[in-house]
Amino acid sequence: MRRWRFVARRLVVLVASLLVASLVIFAALYLAPGTPLAALSGGQPLPPASVQVLEQRYHLNQSFPAQYWYWLENALHGNLGVSITLRENVSTLIASRIWTTAGLVLYASLIIVVLGIGLGVVSGLRPGPFDGGVLVVTAVCAAIPAFVAAIALIIVFAVKLGWFPALGNGTGFLDNVRHFTLPAVSLATASLAIVARVTRASVRQEADREHVQTAVSRGIPARQVIRRHILRNAAVPITTITGITTASLIAVAAVVEVAFSLNGLGAYLVQAAETKDIAVVQGISLLLVTAFVVVNLLTDLICAVLDPRLALTDSPR
C-alpha cells in the first residue's frame, strides 16, 4: 500500500515538474527580444498572408495563459507547430531523427553499464595493481568531454586505423552500428569513468559492512556473499549514478551528433537554435526535457524497489 502511494507521489511531482518546465519552454517565445511574431519568423520579414497564418496558428491575439494552453494541448496531441525554415511539421522532422538520437543514447548506455559497472565491480572486489590502474584511467577519462573524446577517437580509429567511419549515419542496421560506434564511445567515455568510480567506491563500502561479516560467519559461500550481500546492497548507489549519467547523455548527445555529423535530434536542435527556428527549439526541448525527467523518475523507482527503506521518504533521492 505504501509503495503505491510512493509511486503516485512521484508521478504527481513528475507531471508538475513537466508542466512548469513546459511553461518555461513556452515562455521562451516571450523572453526573446522583440515581439513573439519576430521570434517565430526568425527575425525575417514576412508577407502579410504569412503573418496572418502565424497569428492564427499560435493564437497570438489572445492572452498568455490561453496561448500556453493551446500550445500545450497541441503538443500533447503530437502537434508541435511548423518549422519556419524547413516549412514542415516539427513532429515529422522530429520523427525522422529521433531514432538516431535514441540509438546513440542506447548504444552509449550499454557501453556505460557493461564496462562502467563491470570495471567498478572487479576493481572494488580486488584491491591491487588492477584497481590502481583503474583509478588512474578513470580519473583521466572523467575529465574528457565528449567532443574531445570524439577528436581523439577520430584520429586514432578513423584516420590512422580506418576501422570506423568518421562521419554520417550509414545505411542499414549493421552499417548504422558501425557508424555509431565511435560516437557512442565518445559519448560514454566520461560517464563510464564516473560510473566505474562510484561503483568501485560503493562495492568497497558495502564489502566492509558488518552484515557481510554475519553472512561469512554462517558459512555462506563467498560467491553468494558477493552476490547477495555486497553487490545487492551496492545496487542502489550504482543504479542512481547510472541513471543520472544516462539521463545526462540525452543532452550531451547533441554535441556528439554535431561532431560526427549525425542526423539526430540534438544536431537539429543546434541548427534550429542558430537559425532561431523557435518552434523547432521548443518542440525538441520539450521532448528532451520529458525524456530526462522520465529517466530520472525510473531511476528513483528502481532504487525504491531495490531498497524498500527509500519508499518511505518524501523527497527525491
Place this chain on the structure above:
Amino acid sequence: MTTVRAAGETAASRRGVALLRATGPAGIASATVISAATFAAAFGPLLAPYDPDLPNLSLAWAGPVGGHLLGYDFEGRDVLSRLLAGAQSSMLGPLAVVILSVTAGTLLAVTAAWRRGVSDAVISSGLNVLFAFPGILLAILAAAVFGAGLPAAAIALSVAYLPYVARVLRGAALRERNQPYVAALEVQGASATAICLRHVIPNIGPLIVAQATILFGYAMVDLAAVSFLGLGVQPPTANWGVMIAENQDGLLLGHPLPAVAAGLCIVAVVIAVNVLGERLFDQARAARG
C-alpha cells in the same frame, strides 16, 4: 632572525597555504596546473609570441617550425598564441558560472535552511523544477532566445547548476542550523543575518569551496561544448572549445595538432580541478568530524 612578517602575509593566506599543503602532492600538482591556466587567462594575450588573431591562409595547417611550437591552425594563425589568448574566455566563462551559481545557491540554501517551513518549501519546489533542465539544453535554449554568445550561455548554465549546489548546501546548512551553538547565539539576541553571515556560512565554507571547485570543471566542459557547437563564444574570438570546432576538418586532412592541443588544455584543467576538488571534499568532511 627578524620577526617581521613578509608584507601581505595574512592569517587567511597562511590558512590557505596550510590547507593546500594538506591536500598532498596530487593536490599541489593540480593547483599548479590551475594557477598556470589562470595566469594564462590573465596575461595570455601579452604572453602570446605571435598575433593570435591575424589570419594568413598561405600558412594554414603548417606544422611546427621555428618559434611556432605547435604549428598553425586552419587559418594560418599560431596555435600556441591562440591557446594562450583563448585561456581568457575558456577560464573566465566557467569562473563566472561558478560565482553566479554558488552565490545564488548559498543564499537560497541558507535562507531555506534557516527559515524552514513555507520558505523552504517554496524554494525547494522552485529548485526542483530546474532539475528538469540539463545544463547544455538550457544553454542551447538560451542561445535560441537571446542569440549565441558567452553571457547567455554562462547565465543559462548557472541557472541549470543552481539546484544541485543548493541541495548540497541546504543539507549542510540544516546540519549547522541544528547545532547547539546556533541556539545559544539566538538566545543571546544575535540577528538571523548576523548568525548566518558570521557563523553558518563560514562553517560550511570548506564545503562551498570544494563544491565550487568541482563545479568549475563541469562548467568548463559544458561551456566548451556550447562553444564547440557554435552557440557560445563566437569566432574569431579565441576559445579552446571553438578551436576544436574550427580545426576539426584538420583531423581528416592529417593535421590533428591544433584541435588536439586545444582538447588537451581543456582536459588538463578539468583533471586538475577534479583532483583538487576531491581532495577539498575530503578535507571538508574531515573538518566536519
Place this chain on the structure above:
Amino acid sequence: MSDLPLLEAVGLTVLLEVNGARRAVLRDVSLALRPGEAVGLVGESGSGKSMTARAMGRLLPPGAEVRGSIRFGGTDVGGLAGADLRRYRSQVAMIFQDPRAHVNPVRRIGDFLTEALRSNHAVPRAQARRRAVDMLAQVGIEDGTRRLRQYPHQMSGGMLQRIMIAAALLTGPRLLLADEPTTALDVTTQAEVMAILDNLRRRSGLAMLFITHDLELAAAICDRTAVMYAGQIVEVRASALLHSDPLHPYTAALAAARPDITRTMHRLRAIPGRPLSAFEAPAAECAFAPRCPHVAGVCRAAVPGLVELAGGVSRCARANELRGQLEVTPGG
C-alpha cells in the same frame, strides 16, 4: 558433562597491522570450553575479548597472523578451508553486538533466517521457512510467518537481536560465540534476551562463550568466567567464586568498581589509570602493574605466567601470596 574440551585455544597469539606496524592484539591466550558449558569472557575495551571470539570463529581480518592453535573436537581450526570451513561455521555460530548493523537491511527477515540452511544444508525453501517460524516462536516471536516477509527496519533492536539468535541456532551449532549481544539494548530488553539465550542453551545442550564488559552479567548465566586484560587471560574461575574469592587484583578491582545498588556510595571506586590494549602492553612485566594496588618487585621482573590455584587460573605473580586478601569491598 564430558571432560574432553569442545573447543580449545592454546597459546593463541594474534598480530594485526596497526598503522603500518605489526602489533599483538592477543597474547598467549589459552581457554577451553567443554560441551554444553557456558563460559563468560569479561574485559574492558581493547582487552582482546572480541578478538578472541573472532579468532575462534575464523573471522579475523585478512592479513592477521595467528600463532598457537585452536582445536575444535580435536581438529585444528586454522587449517580448515572450503567445504570443511563452511561445515565448521555451521557448528560454531556467532551473534554480534549491534543487530541492526549485522542484518542486511535490504533483504527480508525470511531470507536472513533461511539463507544458511538453504545454501549449506540443501534444505528446500518451504521446509527452511517452517523451521525458521518454529525457531522464531522459541525466541518469543509469535507471528513468525508474517515476520518472515518483513524488513529489518520494521523491527526494534531487541526483536532483531532475537532474530539473530534464532538465525544462529537454526543450523544446530554446538558452540555459540556471543559477542556482547545485549550491550546495545536497553535494560529491559537485555533481561529478556538473556533469558532466551540461557533457556535455549540449556535445552539444546549448546556450549557458549559469552563476551561482555559486565562482570555481573557474565556471572549470571555462565558457569565459569575468564577475565582478560591487555590481550591476555588474567583469571579463569567459577563465576560464583569470582566475586567472593578473586585470584587476580584486576578482577577484584573490576568487581569493586561496580556501584552497589543497595548501599550509599560516597565515592565511586574507579581503577586509576586507563586500560591498555594488547599492543601497548610492556614486554617484560605484568601489564596491570602500573595500576595495581598490590604491585611489588616480582611483578616488574617478567610477564607473569598462568598459575593454577584453587580450581581456577590466575596470571598474578603474587597470586599465592594475595590469596584471600583480594576482597571486593564496595566503596563507602
